[in-house]
Amino acid sequence: MANFDIVVIGASAGGVGSLQRVVEHIPHDFPAAIFVALHLPDGIRSMLPQILERAGNLPTAHARNGDQIRRGRIYVAPAGFHLTLRHDRMTVARGAREHGHRPAIDPLFRSAALAYGQRAIGVILSGSLDDGTVGLREIKRAGGLAIVQDPSDTEWPSMPLSALHHVDVDYTVPAAQIGSVLQHVVMTTPVRSASDMPDREQNRVSDELRELIMHEDERHHPGEPSPYSCPECGGVLWELQDGELIRFRCRVGHGYTSETLTAEQARNVEHALWSALRALEEQAAVRRRMAERALPRGNEASAERYQVRARELDAHAQQVRNLVLTGVGAADEESTPEETTPKEAAPEEP
Numbered sequence: 001m002a003n004f005d006i007v008v009i010g011a012s013a014g015g016v017g018s019l020q021r022v023v024e025h026i027p028h029d030f031p032a033a034i035f036v037a038l039h040l041p042d043g044i045r046s047m048l049p050q051i052l053e054r055a056g057n058l059p060t061a062h063a064r065n066g067d068q069i070r071r072g073r074i075y076v077a078p079a080g081f082h083l084t085l086r087h088d089r090m091t092v093a094r095g096a097r098e099h100g101h102r103p104a105i106d107p108l109f110r111s112a113a114l115a116y117g118q119r120a121i122g123v124i125l126s127g128s129l130d131d132g133t134v135g136l137r138e139i140k141r142a143g144g145l146a147i148v149q150d151p152s153d154t155e156w157p158s159m160p161l162s163a164l165h166h167v168d169v170d171y172t173v174p175a176a177q178i179g180s181v182l183q184h185v186v187m188t189t190p191v192r193s194a195s196d197m198p199d200r201e202q203n204r205v206s207d208e209l210r211e212l213i214m215h216e217d218e219r220h221h222p223g224e225p226s227p228y229s230c231p232e233c234g235g236v237l238w239e240l241q242d243g244e245l246i247r248f249r250c251r252v253g254h255g256y257t258s259e260t261l262t263a264e265q266a267r268n269v270e271h272a273l274w275s276a277l278r279a280l281e282e283q284a285a286v287r288r289r290m291a292e293r294a295l296p297r298g299n300e301a302s303a304e305r306y307q308v309r310a311r312e313l314d315a316h317a318q319q320v321r322n323l324v325l326t327g328v329g330a331a332d333e334e335s336t337p338e339e340t341t342p343k344e345a346a347p348e349e350p
Helices: 015-024 048-055 105-119 133-141 158-166 175-188 202-212 258-297 300-325
Strands: 006-011 033-038 060-062 074-076 082-086 089-093 120-124 145-149 171-173 224-229 236-242 245-250 255-257
Touching (some): 006 105, 015 048, 015 175, 033 048, 033 082, 033 105, 048 074, 105 120, 105 133, 120 133, 120 158, 120 175, 133 158, 133 245, 145 158, 245 258, 258 300
Parallel strands (some): 006 033, 006 120, 033 074, 060 074, 120 145
Antiparallel strands (some): 082 089, 224 236, 245 255
């Protein structure tokens, strides 16, 4: 009998290749259900289920709202939708973006911690920034297991490094070994008794899940108000302290860590600079056009005034262009928290 009911996997940049290597080594009789959240832009037609089904041994499909969870299958969060778990069924809903993504990894992991507790396994694969770290912590607090791809096994190690830095991870192995690790732990790792379970902080997790699906009571807010505004909707961000992690959430449910908040702020700055550059160049072009129309009419003074103003606008535009080209407003390069030694090597094949 399997000791775990579900496996939740989160991935971002570089994640498709990592996922293929994971599922390749999961046997066809795997006794748990697997759920995958990969960062995808809205509006695309994702072929990830077909890719994973060809690479592995398990039937794979996009998750559908309200469907019953069946063991031995892989469910993929559709592009533009969050995937969360409710006991024996799954929920697929748009909800508010987290860390600038929908689907995001943390909602899936938090719901797994809430619904399945010690019978859940969380897996973090390749990706930038730190989506998934908070959710993996919740799985561990609920008594589940945490597995992280070896950061040296990917060109995008920030998500694995963040998880290793903030979570008491059980296994850190290359992606090609994770499938074998999953089979081993699902069949052999004993689940702790309820008396050994850590505090699940169910009220807090339940509140966050309610916020995710837009059912928050507006009279109650998580954490304390911060001086920052939500990059997506402009609302007040509420600050939540979780150990070393600082998180933010607005009233409608957009969520960030400090890393993803600064990345979203940087994108907004860059967008603003490009908009300013366009507006300045258009103003300069209009002034030159006005000068061209003034000259044939003998309005040389007006034409000169328009030309002077156009040159001033060109100079301002060049200053803004230089700011953009030198990286002002660009998101930070991939962060690398302090190195964490892998806690345990992969077990031998059972």
